[in-house]
Amino acid sequence: MRIDCIINGKNRSFDIDPTMRLRDMLLINGNFAVRDSDDCEGFCGSDTVLVDGTPVYANLVLAGEVNGCEIRTPDGLGNSQHLTIVQQAMIDAGVVQSAYNAPAAALLLTWLLEKNPNPSKEEIGKESESFQGGDQGCLKRNLHQRRRL
Amino acid sequence: MAEKLVIASSAKEAAALKNSKSAFLAGGTEDNRLNSTVDAKTLISIGRIADLDGITKKDGCIRIGAMTTFQEMLDSSLVPDYLKDACRFMGSRTKRNMATVGGNIALRRTDSYLYPTLIASHAVLELMDAKGEVSERCVCCYLKRYDELKDCLIVAVNVPQKASVVSKRYANTVQSHAVLTVSVGEVEGKIRVGVAAKNTALKSLCDISEALSQKDLSDDEIKKMIEADKDLRFESDIFGSPEYKRYLLAVTISDLAKKVKGGKR
Structure with missing residues (x-):
């Protein structure tokens, strides 16, 4: 399935299995700051991202559900040279x-x-x-x- | 994990797609988590169906669309406080952004956040069958006739705007699953008791409800009725012995019933 979305302000397209977890899709995109400290159990919060402005756990969202959505991850905040x-x-x-x-x-x-x-x-x-x-x-x-x- | 994802564009489409090998995907906090209780080859996403959203008021009832999240219920001025109390049992704000009222009802978990309150408030579900026909069932009827209704799509839940309902939840931490959640409610003069006992039962305690509607009961009387309930066969585990759990349930029902009858939320 083709997934079109905006990640940290940039248009991105993926041709992937829609049952893939959103966190795995974001790792493919290089968003390594979306962590997984509870093996997808969904309580630690380290996989938090914003989907259309709402905080959600990326491990509990499927890639197919974010087609057309705007996603923000911690990688989009700053970098080692320019912290927010x-x-x-x-x-x-x-x-x-x-x-x-x-x-x-x-x-x-x-x-x-x-x-x-x-x-x-x-x-x-x-x-x-x-x-x-x-x-x-x-x-x-x-x-x-x-x-x- | 499921092998296929279908994004339904309407409630009728979603209801028609449901079969024994598929499951509805609402907020995803159970379907998509590790060790999920949901075993389905195909997930039918109902997240983009506008008909399943929204909170409205009609004829003394508050109609809550099945895809309404716990946080949306907390943020709504229409949702009664007694239901907001149950929504707060889910400790994580982010999870509350995701988990939906319809999803919580469909899962029928014995540590359910909402069921005791929905039972005690005599909530009514709107269910859509595979033909797209919508019928209404009280939440207790849904539990009793689940095998017959399990493939229906929950469209909305209706709760009375004015009801006296109090709830109590026991868990190790706010983020932990509850060992016991109890609600006692009074709607139009009738008392109802709902209980979610982890790994034991999710039900309306009809006999105790009837008795409490007629008169006050002592802790011992409630305890004897609990012991006589064949569905409430508690097991010994990290949370305590069966005797302790029966005692806890009895004194909690007694305490909540006093609050309801005394008009204290």
Whole structure:
């Protein structure tokens, strides 16, 4: 099946099995920051991407479902030479706990701050629910740090 | 994993395609996950069918399209608070962006987030058969007659706007599957008790509901009725012994019934 979509602002086309997981399709595209820390069980959050502006787990979406969609991944935020303000804030706050959830956390923080530049503590708490384990606490601390900047 | 994906463009097309070797693909949080309980060669994606979206109000009921996500229900001003309480049982915000009300109903998991609340509120499902004909079934009827209705497409769920329903969920963490979820509701003077007991049962406790509609019951009376229910054969596991689970279920029903009858949500 031919899949046409926009990934991080660029038009992309794939001729692939539509039952392939979206994360695997993104790896083919070179989006290595979309991690998989729970073997597709769907609770860790490291595979979070935005599909048409909504955070979803890429392992739980099939490639055939994103035909015509716009996808954002953590790879689209910045790079090692040019970090975004959110990525830099995560380093400054010392909350990059692992290379698994940190990219997805940066994406989710960016999404939240684009929607709401001044999130309340409650809103921060709600967004951090998307991650499992210690990364949740790190995410909360990072957002509080971001509020102070 | 499925071998084939079909993107349905209408509810009638999706309903006509369903057979024993296929499954509807709604939010994907169960169909696509590791160790999914869904075993299907073909997945019928219903994500692009506009008729399955939307939340509307009509004649004292709130009609929720089957593809409405947990987060959309939480964000809606129309969805009753008692149903929002059940939506919050799903801990992950991102998963709430994906998981749908129709998907949760169709799965009939014994750790279901929504079933106890839907049973207690006497929710009514709109089901479409392979011929495209739509019928209405209460959620308890859907559970009882599942073998007959399993290939029907869930189009929407209707819940009463005004109902007194309280729920309690027991799980290790907010992200964990629940060992026990209980809801007690009062709709038009009738009490209903819904329970989701992991690996044990997903059902309406009809006898207890009838008795509670007539009078107050003590914890011991509820416990005896639970012991007499042949579907509630708890097993000993990491969450506790059968005796403990029966005790927990009894005191929870008692506590929730007092809240419902006392008008406290």
